[in-house]
Amino acid sequence: MITDTKKIFGLLLSVGFSSIGFIAAITVTVLAAREVSNNPLFLGFPNAVGVGGAFLGTQMFYKISKKYSRLAALSLTFFVGALGSVVLFYSLIIDSFILLMIGALILGFGQSATLQSCTSTRVWTICNTSI
DSSP, rough: OHHHHHHOOOHHHHHHHHHHHHHHHHHHHHHHHHHHHHGGGTTTTTHHHHHHHHHHHHHEEEEHHSSSOOOHHHHHHHHHHHHHHHHHHHHHHHHHHHHHHHHHHHHHHHHHHHHHHHHHHHHHHHHHHHH
8 A cells, every 4th residue: 555655646746847838948948049040930939839749759659658667668768858958959059040949849748748647646646546
């Protein structure tokens, strides 16, 4: 029972922190796009690309979870999302809008991991409390 509680608590903490980080990253990408791009029409592009990255990340998550395990898929997609934040940071250093878009796409993979872990937490909690 205690190990189950630790698992749920750990999963909830990881979902909470990754959600906070992703919301902060989305906010910063809009501000970064304003600084990097000379055209104000491109401000919404990083968020749209991030949604596309979340879609692609969900597909990647599904294939990895079927081949290996759900834990491996969550770990890999969280790691890829963290790499996306590094790419975003580097794009600000070198002042590249294209690299900012690539980083937003990769960061979207991390959002898919957050969404999948939220779903697994809800399903796990509902399935185990209804017994």
